[in-house]
Amino acid sequence: EDKVVQSPLSLVVHEGDTVTLNCSYEVTNFRSLLWYKQEKKAPTFLFMLTSSGIEKKSGRLSSILDKKELFSILNITATQTGDSAVYLCAVDTGGYQKVTFGIGTKLQVIP
Amino acid sequence: EAQVTQNPRYLITVTGKKLTVTCSQNMNHEYMSWYRQDPGLGLRQIYYSMNVEVTDKGDVPEGYKVSRKEKRNFPLILESPSPNQTSLYFCASSYRGQPYNEQFFGPGTRLTVL
Numbered sequence: 128e129d130k131v132v133q134s135p136l137s138l139v140v141h142e143g144d145t146v147t148l149n150c151s152y153e154v155t156n157f158r159s160l161l162w163y164k165q166e167k168k169a170p171t172f173l174f175m176l177t178s179s180g181i182e183k184k185s186g187r188l189s190s191i192l193d194k195k196e197l198f199s200i201l202n203i204t205a206t207q208t209g210d211s212a213v214y215l216c217a218v219d220t221g222g223y224q225k226v227t228f229g230i231g232t233k234l235q236v237i238p
Numbered sequence: 239e240a241q242v243t244q245n246p247r248y249l250i251t252v253t254g255k256k257l258t259v260t261c262s263q264n265m266n267h268e269y270m271s272w273y274r275q276d277p278g279l280g281l282r283q284i285y286y287s288m289n290v291e292v293t294d295k296g297d298v299p300e301g302y303k304v305s306r307k308e309k310r311n312f313p314l315i316l317e318s319p320s321p322n323q324t325s326l327y328f329c330a331s332s333y334r335g336q337p338y339n340e341q342f343f344g345p346g347t348r349l350t351v352l
Binding site (some may be wrong): 172222225 | 270
């Protein structure tokens with residue numbers, strides 16, 4: 128059974144802090160790993176990672192994949208209250224969008 | 239505007255009364271999926287479709303049916319809903335491009351089965 132595990136499940140930080148969210152996976156067939164941000168609505172795409180060691184970056188967010196150790200991290204620097212959300216990690220295991228999601232990490236950024 | 243639409247957005251029904259949740263995308267995407275999201279369980283894939291007339295089971299297909307007769311539409315059918323199907327449902331679509339493009343999600347349908 129394919130499995131995606133995220134940690135921590137919940138996190139409270141102050142504005143300006145840097146956070147690291149973790150995602151580990153055990154799947155039979157890895158195609159890509161994706162990060163999504165979910166506020167009180169539908170998930171929105173952040174990053175897609177397919178190769179180890181190559182950092183993807185968008186503003187204050189960055190992510191990297193380690194295919195040998197089967198994990199990914201999502202970093203958020205200089206956090207803002209608008210970063211408060213659930214961050215979802217997913218692995219595409221089927222090549223046809225057969226996707227397994229983790230439970231998510233709930234991040235709360237307080238002023 | 240490129241989007242995935244779902245209807246209805248909210249639905250309260252009773253056990254055993256057949257219902258359909260519609261999903262439509264205007265981006266000419268090949269792939270479409272249905273998910274349910276439950277507290278503590280995250281997003282779980284119900285069914286996915288690679289193209290017209292091609293569908294496959296996800297992780298939690300029991301109690302659901304889908305069809306893909308047109309590329310843009312992917313309805314989710316609950317023939318005999320039960321209370322354990324009370325959940326938040328998302329439809330998603332993506333392009334069959336390289337490398338493995340991201341999914342675009344609809345706004346969600348909150349279903350309550352009494």
